[in-house]
Amino acid sequence: MAKLAFLGLGVMGYPMAGHLQSAGHDVTVYNRTAEKARKWAGQHGGGSAPTPREAAAGAAFVMSCVGNDDDLRSVCLGEDGAFAGMEKGAIFVDHTTVSAAVTRELAGAARAAGLGYVDAPISGGQAGAENGQLSVMCGGDQDDFDRAAPVIGAYAKICRRLGDVGAGQITKMCNQIAIAGLVQGLSESLAFAQKAGLDIGEVVEVISQGAAGSWQMANRHETMAAGEFDHGFAVDWMRKDLAICLAAGDEIGALLPVTALVDQFYKEVQSMGGGRWDTSSLIARLVK
Structure with a gap:
């Protein structure tokens, strides 16, 4: 079991983070609307944090499921971004559907900071997220994927690496x-x-x-x-x-x-x- 962070509690992220907590992980969540993060913490027993950086502090894995390229940049980069709070060797797993270009950009920034990066967009809709039956298509280094896959398994019916960073997208x-x-x-x-x-x-x-x-x-x-x-x-x-x-x-x-x-x-x-x-x-x- 691991210390995790989950960034983004929309219709997909909210139940996905819940599955991680139910699997025995120690999950801290961040959401742009802080009240939703507090609601999740009250419901599932995990923690919430006011910034991605604070949510990611000390986490072995940081998961994200946000809206678009700009949303993803905002939770990853900058003084309050997740990358600033993650320790070397930690792995960022992105479940957002974004462009392959922003994926390569952020993977490069992660590598420069000594972090792993797996792009892992999902399919299966809200029902798949709620039932822990998502299809997860991944790109990234084999070692990073091998470490992340058992964690992703909390909400996946299939999790497959298709190639290097960007292949998931x-x-x-x-x-x-x-x-x-x-x-x-x-x-x-x-x-x-x-x-x-x-x-x-x-x-x-x-x-x-x-x-x-x-x-x-x-x-x-x-x-x-x-x-x-x-x-x-x-x-x-x-x-x-x-x-x-x-x-x-x-x-x-x-x-x-x-x-x-x-x-x-x-x-x-x-x-x-x-x-x-x-x-x-x-x-x-x-x-x-």
Whole structure:
């Protein structure tokens, strides 16, 4: 068991930090809204700190799950950043979905300070975080990963190293690219069935048993048909992730025509007031 810090208590980070505490680790949390950190500490029995630096002091591992590149820089760097409070040999594990560029930047700063760095973005949504069933895709030195993996295991159903620093973020981009096209295809299929006068439940029962079947189909077709979009990852965050994917595609020369198109469809959902709807809300623009 280890002394840990967890930075960022959003819908993912809050339960993830709780799993670490439940596993027997000594966890101190930091959140930009201090009241939420105090609430977590009262609920789980860990500690809270007013700055990332104080949360990270003496921790063998510091986990983060914040919003974007700038948020990640703010909790890592500067006088009150985590890197300033970490001891040499400690490892920073970032679960935020950010650009590979900021990952390489911060990994370099960590190495200069004698720290390890593992980029470890996650997939599985709020339910996966709450149930400790996240997929964690990692990049970093093998030794750093080998040390961090048992700790990450408190909330992971799979934790895999894909390569050096940045490989985790690139793999998360693959994940988001695959999801974007899949959800659009499912949305068109359900809307088509509805327009044709078929019973969506009966259609899904049949086609889900063949090659069209997917987790999204099994778990979201009913709520999509009902226009209920409060079940997970928000459109605003998906557009942030897809912007990262498209920028990386330009950088490496990878063509992402479907991803670019679906990004614009999500922009349309935002214009409908659906920025906080979950990603299955693509169907809303087809059945309005």
